[in-house]
Amino acid sequence: QKEVEQNSGPLSVPEGAIASLNCTYSDRGSQSFFWYRQYSGKSPELIMSIYSNGDKEDGRFTAQLNKASQYVSLLIRDSQPSDSATYLCAVNKISNFGNEKLTFGTGTRLTIIP
Amino acid sequence: DVKVTQSSRYLVKRTGEKVFLECVQDMDHENMFWYRQDPGLGLRLIYFSYDVKMKEKGDIPEGYSVSREKKERFSLILESASTNQTSMYLCASSLVNAPIYFGEGSWLTVV
Numbered sequence: 559q560k561e562v563e564q565n566s567g568p569l570s571v572p573e574g575a576i577a578s579l580n581c582t583y584s585d586r587g588s589q590s591f592f593w594y595r596q597y598s599g600k601s602p603e604l605i606m607s608i609y610s611n612g613d614k615e616d617g618r619f620t621a622q623l624n625k626a627s628q629y630v631s632l633l634i635r636d637s638q639p640s641d642s643a644t645y646l647c648a649v650n651k652i653s654n655f656g657n658e659k660l661t662f663g664t665g666t667r668l669t670i671i672p
Numbered sequence: 673d674v675k676v677t678q679s680s681r682y683l684v685k686r687t688g689e690k691v692f693l694e695c696v697q698d699m700d701h702e703n704m705f706w707y708r709q710d711p712g713l714g715l716r717l718i719y720f721s722y723d724v725k726m727k728e729k730g731d732i733p734e735g736y737s738v739s740r741e742k743k744e745r746f747s748l749i750l751e752s753a754s755t756n757q758t759s760m761y762l763c764a765s766s767l768v769n770a771p772i773y774f775g776e777g778s779w780l781t782v783v
Contacts, residue, residue: 589769590770592771600776600777601762601774601775601776601777602715607771646714648772650769657728658722659720659728659730660705660717660772661717662714663714664712664713665714
């Protein structure tokens with residue numbers, strides 16, 4: 559089982575609709591969860607972080623976390639063509655030496671159709 | 673704003689060459705990371721450092737080494753470059769238990 563799993567897509571969503579991106583993780587001890595957006599040829603940029611169960615909203619973005627199900631999701635409302643990108647889920651993990659590191663999923667490619 | 677700078681954006685090296693990739697951050701972050709990103713494989717952690725002169729292996733450390741002599745600078749070293757190390761390399765930094773912030777990436781081609 560992969561440590562962080564995402565549906566690779568591509569996911570196509572009409573402009574103005576809600577895009578839903580999902581991620582599952584294997585380490586029950588993980589405490590911090592992040593969503594990054596990556597445009598083609600660019601480096602990932604942080605768009606959301608979530609640390610406790612429930613929803614966290616920031617503008618058109620909502621992150622949802624369910625630790626019991628080991629599931630984190632990202633909703634993008636009123637999708638715009640500029641949202642077309644690859645979205646990476648990242649989960650923190652404590653190494654064998656007690657240090658924190660982030661493990662990434664392989665990403666979901668999202669295309670917003672005008 | 674967090675600034676993570678990777679000085680070499682595009683490099684072409686020959687097989688067997690020693691390659692240095694440099695990364696500097698200006699936010700006094702404790703943690704620094706080196707990832708590589710390949711199509712279909714996502715971001716994979718090579719090495720990370722949680723303090724000056726301290727380092728820990730990530731998921732794919734073979735063929736790489738790192739150096740962190742100062743808090744703001746984290747270097748990735750390919751002792752003897754091979755074609756399977758052709759990739760995009762991403763440096764990142766963070767505070768403890770906080771999001772990581774990436775540099776712009778270094779595209780390395782080994783021929």
